[in-house]
Amino acid sequence: SFPDDKFRSQIHFTPKEAWMNDPNGMVYYDGEYHLFYQYYPDSTVWGPMHWGHAVSPDMVHWKHLPIALYPDELGYIFSGSAVVDWNNTSGFQTGEHPPMIAIFTHHEPVGAEEEGNNTYQYQSIAYSNDKGRTWTKYEGNPVVPNPGIKDFRDPKVIWLEDFQQWLMVFAALDRVKFYTSPNLIDWKFQSDFGMNDGSHGGVWECPDLFQLQVEGSEEKKWVLLLSINPGGPNGGSATQYFVGDFDGKTFTNSQDPNASQWLDHGPDNYAGVTWSDIPEEDGRRLFLGWMGNWNYAQVVPTEKWRSAMTIPRSLHLTKNQTSGVYTVASRPVNELASLHTKSVDFEKESVNAGTRFSLMNTDDLGLTVPFKSEFTVNTSGRQSNFRLVLDNPKTQEEFVFRFQDGTLYGNRAKSGLTDFADNFAHQEATAPFQQLLKEKELKVEFFVDESSIEIFLNDGSVVMTEVFFPTEGFTRAYLISDDNPLEINSARTTQLKSIW
Numbered sequence: 001s002f003p004d005d006k007f008r009s010q011i012h013f014t015p016k017e018a019w020m021n022d023p024n025g026m027v028y029y030d031g032e033y034h035l036f037y038q039y040y041p042d043s044t045v046w047g048p049m050h051w052g053h054a055v056s057p058d059m060v061h062w063k064h065l066p067i068a069l070y071p072d073e074l075g076y077i078f079s080g081s082a083v084v085d086w087n088n089t090s091g092f093q094t095g096e097h098p099p100m101i102a103i104f105t106h107h108e109p110v111g112a113e114e115e116g117n118n119t120y121q122y123q124s125i126a127y128s129n130d131k132g133r134t135w136t137k138y139e140g141n142p143v144v145p146n147p148g149i150k151d152f153r154d155p156k157v158i159w160l161e162d163f164q165q166w167l168m169v170f171a172a173l174d175r176v177k178f179y180t181s182p183n184l185i186d187w188k189f190q191s192d193f194g195m196n197d198g199s200h201g202g203v204w205e206c207p208d209l210f211q212l213q214v215e216g217s218e219e220k221k222w223v224l225l226l227s228i229n230p231g232g233p234n235g236g237s238a239t240q241y242f243v244g245d246f247d248g249k250t251f252t253n254s255q256d257p258n259a260s261q262w263l264d265h266g267p268d269n270y271a272g273v274t275w276s277d278i279p280e281e282d283g284r285r286l287f288l289g290w291m292g293n294w295n296y297a298q299v300v301p302t303e304k305w306r307s308a309m310t311i312p313r314s315l316h317l318t319k320n321q322t323s324g325v326y327t328v329a330s331r332p333v334n335e336l337a338s339l340h341t342k343s344v345d346f347e348k349e350s351v352n353a354g355t356r357f358s359l360m361n362t363d364d365l366g367l368t369v370p371f372k373s374e375f376t377v378n379t380s381g382r383q384s385n386f387r388l389v390l391d392n393p394k395t396q397e398e399f400v401f402r403f404q405d406g407t408l409y410g411n412r413a414k415s416g417l418t419d420f421a422d423n424f425a426h427q428e429a430t431a432p433f434q435q436l437l438k439e440k441e442l443k444v445e446f447f448v449d450e451s452s453i454e455i456f457l458n459d460g461s462v463v464m465t466e467v468f469f470p471t472e473g474f475t476r477a478y479l480i481s482d483d484n485p486l487e488i489n490s491a492r493t494t495q496l497k498s499i500w
C-alpha cells in the first residue's frame with residue numbers, strides 16, 4: 001500500500017517522492033509494461049533529469065524500481081523512448097534474450113546556453129540485457145549529434161517492418177525530424193515535417209508516430225502526436241496530432257494544415273506517447289500522458305512528490321464520412337475494471353431544472369473518491385446547459401455542458417487551493433463537442449481521483465483532463481440543469497479501489 005498523503009492519486013501512477021514529468025521509454029517486454037519517467041530525486045521541482053522506473057503487469061498496478069538512468073558527463077537524461085531489439089541489430093545482446101534499447105536526449109547542463117552554443121542537446125542510447133533493471137550507456141554517444149539547433153530532443157524510435165529499419169522521430173524547435181537506421185547506432189537524416197502545419201504557439205516536444213486502422217474500415221493512416229508548450233488551446237502545455245501518410249522517409253499531412261487537433265482539451269495531459277512492442281495479438285495503441293502543465297506544475301500544493309500520470313488509454317482513429325475529417329479518440333483501457341468494487345445503477349429519469357441528480361454521495365450512497373461514473377443524456381431538442389459538479393461543503397469543481405454552442409467548459413476557480421499560481425484558477429478549459437450533438441445521446445464517462453478528473457465524451461472523441469486540489473476531498477458529484485429538464489437515460493457510478 002501507499003502513504004495516504006494529502007492529494008495523493010489512488011488510481012494514477014505517482015512517484016513515491018520528488019519531482020516527475022514526462023513518461024519515457026514506454027515498452028512492453030515479457031509480461032511487463034515498463035514506465036520510465038523524467039525524474040529529479042533530490043527535489044520536488046525540476047532539476048538534473050534522471051529516468052525513474054516502474055513496471056506493471058497491467059498498466060494499472062505499478063511496482064517502483066530503482067532509477068534507471070543517471071545524468072553523466074554528456075548531460076542530464078531528457079525524454080525519449082525504448083524498444084526491444086528483437087533481431088539484435090545493435091549487437092548489444094549478451095545472453096539468450098534480445099536487449100532493450102533506450103533512446104534519449106542528453107542535455108548538457110547550464111552554461112552551454114549562455115556561451116551562445118546551440119548544440120547542447122543530442123540523441124544517445126543505452127542498452128539493457130536484464131529486462132530493463134540495469135543499463136549501460138553506449139560508449140560512442142551521441143548517436144545523433146546536434147548540427148546547431150537549440151531545441152533538439154525527445155527521440156521516439158519505432159521499427160518499420162515494411163522497410164526493415166528503425167525510424168527515429170524527434171522535435172527540433174518548430175518541426176520534427178525523421179532519421180532512419182539499420183542498427184540503432186548509425187542514423188541518417190531523411191526529412192522534416194511541420195514548419196507550416198498545426199499550432200506553433202510554443203516549442204515542439206515529445207513526438208510519436210504510429211499507424212492506426214480507421215474504425216469500421218480497412219483504411220490505415222499514420223498518426224503523429226506532438227506536444228507543444230506553451231500554445232495549448234487553454235494555455236500552457238498540450239498535445240496536438242496530425243493524421244497522414246508515411247512512406248518510410250516522409251510524413252504527409254492528410255488534413256487541413258491550418259487546423260489544430262488536440263488529443264485532450266484539458267490543461268493537464270502533456271508529453272504523452274505510446275507503448276512500444278505491444279504484442280500483435282493485443283493490437284492496441286496504448287497511451288499515457290503526464291497529468292501536468294508547465295504553467296504551474298512545479299508549484300502545485302503536494303508536499304512529498306509532484307505530478308501523476310493520466311490513466312492508461314487506448315487510441316483509436318475514426319473518420320467522419322461526410323467531412324472526411326479523421327479524429328483520434330482516447331479510451332480508458334479495460335484493465336481499469338480490476339479496480340471496480342461496488343456499483344450503483346440509477347434509473348432513467350427526467351430531472352427538473354434546478355434539481356440535483358446525484359451520481360456520487362458519500363453520505364447517502366456510501367461512495368467515495370476514487371470513483372468513475374458513466375451517464376447518457378438526450379441531446380434532441382436540448383438547448384440549455386447542464387452542469388456536472390463535484391463538491392464538498394467548502395469547495396466546488398464545475399463542468400458546464402453548453403448545448404447552445406456545443407462546448408464543454410471546465411472551471412476550477414472554486415475548486416480548493418488555487419492561489420499557488422496566477423494562471424491555475426483562471427486556466428479555464430473549453431472543449432468543442434458540436435459534432436457529438438448529431439447523435440441522439442451524449443455519453444459521458446469520467447474518473448475522479450483525489451486531485452484529478454478525466455472526462456471522456458462519446459467513447460473518447462472529446463477528452464478533458466484536469467487537476468485540482470480541494471481543501472477537503474469531494475463528497476458529492478451531481479448533474480444539474482440550468483433551465484429545461486435533463487433527460488437522463490442511464491447512469492452508473494462505480495467505486496474504485498486504490499492501485500497501491
Ligand code: FRU
Binds near residue numbers: 049078153271
Ligand atoms: C517536455 C520536456 C521535454 C524534455 C523534458 C525535460 O515536458 O520539456 O521536451 O525532454 O521535458 O525534462
